[in-house]
Amino acid sequence: MNEYGLLIGIIGAGLGFAVAYWIKGEISSQKIKAAEEDALRITEDAKRRAETLIKEAKLEAKDKLFKMKSDFDSETRETRSELKRQEKRLIQKEENIDRKNEQLELRESEIIRAEEKNKKKTEEIQLSEEKYNQLIDEQKKQLEKISGLTAEQAKELLIRAMENEARYEGAKLIKKIENEAKEEANKKAKEIIATSIQRYAGDFVAERTVSVVQLPNDEMKGRIIGREGRNIRALEAETGIDLIIDDTPEAVILSGFNPVRREVARISLLRLISDGRIHPARIEDVVKKVGKEIDVTIKEAGEQAAFDLGVHGIHSELIKYIGQLKFRTSYAQNVLQHSIEVGFLCGIMAAELGLNQKLAKRMGLLHDIGKAIDHEVEGPHALIGSKLAKKYGESSKIVHAIAAHHEDVPPSSVYALLVQAADSLSGARPGARKELLENYIKRLEDLENIANSFKGVINSYAIQAGREIRVIVESSIVSDEEVTLTCKDIVKNIEESLTFPGQIKVMVIRETRAVEFANK
Template structure:
């Protein structure tokens, strides 16, 4: 019996342990639940406090903004009120001014009406007196005609003929005296005239271009140049600084730009890209940089070649680059580098004829237009710009002054200044140097001959040497040597008044006496 009782005791002990364990677990769970609830309550309380803090801060910020907006609105309203007050004052002043002007105009109108009535009265008095004077003049004319034995028109014609003959005779003598005095003028004046009369240098000229055209192998190349969404053409324009015009022109792209160097870089770059076939932004930038280096080298080489051809030395390297840049610059369809070489040669020839230093003259002639290399970048006349550059790079004062004076931006004060002016005019005025419409050229020749043939006694007139000289042949029987001088003077003045032309026009009047007989 003891064994079952022991087992029952053990079972009871186990049940009691299990019950105690369960009770302990329940109490532990309850304590944990209480701590969790306390923690949750604490978190909720903290969140509520933070929310209240944020709410207060938001309210404070809103109040600050409202206050600032109120201040701004009051300031703006104050400014508007001040402006309105000023406008009101101005309007009041203008109204006062208009009132004064109106009163002034009224007074002036009254004065003018009074003067008008006085003038009407004076006009009536004058008309009456004029009738009296006309009656007296008519009586005097009749008396004079009766005493002189001729009419008034006959006497007037005879008097005018005598006065005209005497005036022409006196004018011819005066012209002969002036010509004699001119021939005896100072050596400086003679040098200027000789410089203007030197033979012009003839050379080729280049047509001025503001656009360049690049030929394409086919029209499909236009799409490759444009690129996807235009990225290639934008890359070319950004790298070169010029505009590409792609239109309906078959197998051609137009490059437009006022800077000739950039246009040349763009032209060469586009041709190389087309020949290479690889056209994309990276390749475009690479090719443009290479072409810029090549063009810089060619510019320097052109400047050095120009100085070598002219025979001047010791020029600053920067000025040599400016001379080379003139290779890509045109003016009135004349290449400026070729024009500068022509002016240098002309200056040298004229200086040698006049006994001056030809090297200094060539130097001034070669450098006279270097301002055109940068005149699209610097404000001012190109002559003044070139003189400033020459002075900056160590050229002598008389060279600098010749550059500045070749377009009368400063007054010439030496023979060298006049030589550069003359050579510049001769290079630009020679036939073919600059573009000129055929119609205007022919019209100028016709106007020259028309002015000459309008004079009495002119048998024929011819405009020769591209309009630089006008030769007039007179009728021997109807003219005299004195009249030849008068006609040459009158025609020259008439040309100066009516025509526009470069340089000067020589008027030559020819009158010859021929004696003809026959041997039988």
């Protein structure tokens, strides 16, 4: 029994060991299977994450490519639009150059025709001189035969006759030339004036065509210019005024002949600087707003001027032109204030003479109306103003007074002379027109030098702020007959050599004195 029990124990132990080993193998296989499943799951998760990262990277790359393409497209569009604008400006400049060339060709042809006319006139004068010389020779022979005078006496009589005849013919010729000049030489006069302006405009053009805007610092210049010059081009395009940005510290220069546009550009630039937002869209908005404000200011200024003078019934368009004179200067004198002064002076003088005061004031207020558009229309401002007044229903007396206030047409009424006198008074009063001292002195010296360059002139004096020059000549050198010719020659030389507002009176004085003493 003991052996049987031992055997059973051994068999049980073997069975237990076998069961334990089998159980251990099952547990190990399950762990390995679980580990394999975990590894497979981890691998699949890694694959999914890798695929997700690859997709995200591809999407991010596509976004960056799309953004770069959009930026490139926008820059390309801006560059194309800028090139189109530059091309348009170049085309406009070419058209302007073509028009100027055509005008120059027309002027050249006119000058050639005028030279041909002058050549014909010179030939006619030479023929006339030959004819006169023949007549003189015949008179000499007849005098020698008939008079029975000595050669010296005959010579003296002949000289007197020749002098009288020459004076008469000279007076006729001068009158004829003056009439022909008034009728035919208008274009030639314009050329002479244009040449004079070209030569001497530098002395006064700055004060008429330039405004200066002060900047808080020099860094603001870069912001005004903008990236690749966008801002400055937008300002110039919107206002029609040139912006000059140079080495002048903390300043920008606005240059243009239209004073209203220049004022719009000045105020717009000041507002943009104070606001700080300077870009093309903002520039366009500010310029439009300022333009509307200036239009209102112009209308109010014109209405106020008419109200101050008690002048009513002026056409609304003329009121606007009057208001525009607020932004126009002549030798630093405000033209609107000058016109109001002239209106008051005309009214005062008309009252003293028993004339219509309101009519005289109306003429004085409107006399310089042409200066509102003389930068746009060719011709003297007096004639431009007379055409404007006629266009908007002013009476013929007013139209004539405006046209005649600078002798562009001969004055034919008392009112026209009143406007001339009042215009001179307002412009010549002390402090009315501010000039640089050196320019003022230079103008007086030029006047006196021109007068002193003529034969027989002892001395000359420029008076009344350069509006009159008195020339004293030597009586033993310049005769009474030659005084008139000398005066005309001085006037002609002044007109050809100098640029000046209004008119300059030239007075040549010849005096003969005889002094004796009575003694006892």
